[in-house]
Amino acid sequence: MNKSRNVKVNVEYLTRVEGHGNIVVNVKDGKLEDCRLDIIEPPRFFEGMLRGRSIFEAQHITSRICGICACGHSLASIQAGEDALGFVASEQTIRLRKLLLHQEILDSHILHIYLLAAPDLLGVKSFVPLIDTHNKVVRRALRMKKNCNNICDILVGRHVHPISAIVGGFTKLPKEKDLDTMLDILKSMQPDMDATIELLATLKFPDFQRPTEYVALVNDTDEYPLLSGEIGSTDGLKLNKKDYLKLTNEFMVPLSSAKHTKASRSSYMVGALARLNLNFNKLNLKAKKAADLLQFKPVCTNPYLNTVAQAIESVHCLEESITLIEHFKANGLKQEEAIVVGLNEKGTIPVRAGKGVGAVEVPRGILFHDYEIDKDGKIINANCIIPTGQNLGNVEDDMRKLVPEILDKSDEEITLMMEMLVRAYDPCISCSTHFLDVKFTNR
């Protein structure tokens, strides 16, 4: 039957992903002729626009690459900027940045699990019908999202485009009562997080396996690496962050405004699943317990389970955030470390010519920012490599293996499985344009 099968999938404006893309699948006489993920987001030229701007503006500008991982872009930008300037941030600043990154990952994962992925698993088109059928679940999701948002409001002024996190440190620091408020919010989230894991344990994910190369930050300590580390992979790759170009090898593909990447194989995967596959042992106890409950074991080669990996990481991030705030409460925050830099009119931060790289694990995977600045701190060259861009090749390789395996299903089922696959990667398309719709052409 399959031999004579023609399938044409053409999903334009793929929904429930952040950004725009098309999925194109063309099966003719049972043979897969075309299988693509096209990115049709209008390009925004961030790297080009950064040229001539001050390194002290880079965080503000690059945060706007993506509203969903604005804090992640900010942190990668700041790291690259400080690396170029030769500025070393204080221990307190690093801890606060870790807190911010944990909140960013938690916030983004919750958004993806509940609002973007769960509707597929519950068989509806969006969270809207769930308001009637699963009101408690929707309320929980919105409450958790709001809680992360409130923490970011306190910590950096707002979650979408943080205000106070800059090169050099923080322009405003949380006060004693702010620490108490954040701790109360985080603790109030614990029962909601338990309920989230219980919910996920009841959902059935498609069974599909395809081993690939998993890439994430790695380190030699006990800490689950997110804010810093070296580049590592399950194929044994190990690189200093400065050598990221050896990993990413960006190249353009026809019909798409996004760039693809490859390392040891034709493609590699970044994100929550990749991080767990490399660093599972470094998760905190509660996260490992959640993994047990969800029957997750590394190395996991089912990309649909990226959503499960995100849930496990969410538990980790929530608990780590609590530990960080308890540390601040016990040791106090040095308010005198708050700094005003502006465009460095006062020379608060010494400036030199240089190059710098930021490599940070953001919700969707490893993110690189790379800047070259002149002696006045003006940006001469900039490069940003976004997680979704790194995952594109891997998604297509998954699609190529998946489609022949599900040819006996209906067009609708195939389309849904493909959309779910792409959504499992939690693609952030605004980012990768420097990136998604399903087009089945001729099935």
Add this chain to the structure above:
Amino acid sequence: MSKPKVAFFDFACCEGCQLQMANFGEVLLDILNLVDIVTFREVMSEKSEIYDIAIIEGSITTAHDTERIKNIRAKAKVVIAYGSCATIGGINGMKNKFDLEEIKKYVYRDGAKQIETLPTRAVHQVVKVDYFINCCPVYPPEILKVLKCVIAGIPYAVPDYAVCVECKLNENVCMYDKGITCLGPVTKAGCNSWCINNGNICYGCRGMVTNPAKNGQLDILARHKIPLDWITNKLDMYNKPRELDEQK
């Protein structure tokens, strides 16, 4: 009366303004009681071609998008420009400073051929806009204020006085007194001096006041001997596409 049908559309943007809706938390459910959201690609697979209110996020930067926005305008009774990318071109406007062919080659190298792009335009520079919600990202209290006006069918006037007015009410120490340049004196208020309250400077994301001599707080600049030109130059981070208004 049936609930107005609302559709969200995104153009060149970071989608942070859409995310501000999710950031309302459970208040979002109250908003959903007042309106019927029929299209919202970021969070919904349902879509509808019939809507009353179109909320536009992002700037217009391609020929395809120019046609798309014209179609939306033709179908919608009310068009809301939502966020700085839509109201003033915003951060995407920095591109207009560069030669488009050059910047394409810089970012996409060999792939530049397959990239098409036009100078960044704000939505009102392509089609008529009924309501403006400024800010990058949109400021939640203002979203609610504007939505109420839209539902009541009355106009919303964006404040046309300087951020400094709000900043002083919030009793912040002025950045100029710390030796730092701030765009508050020439930027439209309405964000409750969001950035300065958090220790940073104003970057001008809400757009420039229409008549700086009348609506700006130029006394601050005068006191610190800062020429207005110098400040308006800095406004290019968000406000570069305003030149297209001036050309009209």
